[in-house]
Amino acid sequence: MAEPMPPGGPGLEELATGIGAGDRTLLARAITLVESQRPESESAAQELLERLREATGGAHRVGVSGPPGVGKSTLIDALGLRLADTGTRVAVLAVDPSSTISGGSVLGDKSRMHRLAQHENAFIRPSPTSLTLGGVARRTRETMLLCEAAGYEVVLVETVGVGQSEVLVADMVDSFLVLALPGSGDELQGIKKGILELADVVAVNKADGERAALARESRAELSAALRYLPPRSPHWRPRALAVSALTGDGLAELWDVLVEHRKVLAEAGELEHRRREQLERWVRVLAEEYLLREFRSSSAVARELEREREALRAGDLSAAVLARRLLERFRDGS
Numbered sequence: 001m002a003e004p005m006p007p008g009g010p011g012l013e014e015l016a017t018g019i020g021a022g023d024r025t026l027l028a029r030a031i032t033l034v035e036s037q038r039p040e041s042e043s044a045a046q047e048l049l050e051r052l053r054e055a056t057g058g059a060h061r062v063g064v065s066g067p068p069g070v071g072k073s074t075l076i077d078a079l080g081l082r083l084a085d086t087g088t089r090v091a092v093l094a095v096d097p098s099s100t101i102s103g104g105s106v107l108g109d110k111s112r113m114h115r116l117a118q119h120e121n122a123f124i125r126p127s128p129t130s131l132t133l134g135g136v137a138r139r140t141r142e143t144m145l146l147c148e149a150a151g152y153e154v155v156l157v158e159t160v161g162v163g164q165s166e167v168l169v170a171d172m173v174d175s176f177l178v179l180a181l182p183g184s185g186d187e188l189q190g191i192k193k194g195i196l197e198l199a200d201v202v203a204v205n206k207a208d209g210e211r212a213a214l215a216r217e218s219r220a221e222l223s224a225a226l227r228y229l230p231p232r233s234p235h236w237r238p239r240a241l242a243v244s245a246l247t248g249d250g251l252a253e254l255w256d257v258l259v260e261h262r263k264v265l266a267e268a269g270e271l272e273h274r275r276r277e278q279l280e281r282w283v284r285v286l287a288e289e290y291l292l293r294e295f296r297s298s299s300a301v302a303r304e305l306e307r308e309r310e311a312l313r314a315g316d317l318s319a320a321v322l323a324r325r326l327l328e329r330f331r332d333g334s
Contacts, residue, residue: 016051019150027150034142052149059148060262063169065159066179071205072158073112075245084121091147092124094158141172170198171278175258177201182215197229199238200261208244215242235268300329
């Protein structure tokens, strides 16, 4: 039996058919449905994804990360435009930071990728992080599946910032690209070792003008550093390149390396294995999300917390003891 759709929008059949036909308007509506936190929307979204499941999985999924100011959006705009001009359909999932106060987000990536946003072979979807650890939007994975079902052959996931928590991004893509600034190669300045260990490819951006020589030096230093880090794959040694999103220098080589990386993993059987492991980990992530949601909405937990609040604040009850009590109340529902 089909799940009821929220009122005022297209039905599941219309969405599924439209997405399969590459309708960008209906794709955007479906993504809004997936991102919704309303219970009726979530049920409908899961049925839609199930209907489209066989049409997913064919895209080259690439995560793009790097420190603020490194030029992630500019590089994606330039690289995506090159791909779109060759007939490749490119989807960009640009994750915007949410405000810790209001929960709102800037959602300005379409303005930063203005050329790509206007291309008929491109689809850009900015999404708020909803304060998710690592800057990954809560439903980025499902959005990626919708884009694949709509026929997009390359999905680029731009993430917020850089740090150890960006493992969440690396765990949903085939290739993980980390951008660095000229001068950041020396002792890995400006980029954490943890994120570098996740990289399949490192690109020193802004290798143009007076920074070109410095970018080449940084590339050499990063290449040396990568040799001392344990590779993610026994079949691939991470590479460092120097590129310029402004002039386009090095972008063709960068894409060739990303394609080569995916091809090597596919031929070794590692790509399929990696995706299966990602799915298993995603099941655990979703289970934890559902459990946390139920815990927070539990009336038994709320009553116990209210009953012991003053004792906790007065220091007569430890946080650890109360946390265990809350879990006990949640388990037995009393």
